[in-house]
Amino acid sequence: MQSVVLGSLSVLVALSPIVALVAALWLAGRRQRTRLAEIAQQVAVTDAIHAILGAVVSPVARRTVWGGWRLTIPVPLDRPETVMQVVDAAYGAFSVTERTSPTRFEIVLTPQERPVPRRAPALLPARGESVSWT
Secondary structure, eight states, X not given: OHHHHHHHHHHHHHHHHHHHHHHHHHXXXXXXXXXXXXXXXXXXXXXXXXXXXXXXXXXXXXXXXXXXXXXXXXEOTTOHHHHHHHHHHHHHTSXXXXXXXXXXXXXXXXXXXXXXXXXXXXOOOOXXXXXXXX
């Protein structure tokens, strides 16, 4: 009886690194497939919005823990017509089954950052120094 238990234990110890490696590879493959799906959905939503409005927003599509979609869109909140068109275009980029289930689809609107005005670089007069490396 003791030899059977020791034999079984030694087989489990010997196989545990292989099982751990297979599990790690499976998890990495699953994460990669999820990431590729996120990228494809983000491109589809971006193309749908840009086809209607041009390049006004940059949405970010992510999968939730339970397999649903969370679409985060920075929008100009001071222009409600644009926000409505963006939401309609983004909504249309998802399939009917994804967008009709409230637990599988959500759109999160965030305020769009204002562009920072940039000044033209000031040209400094040369001080009579050479800028050569030789």
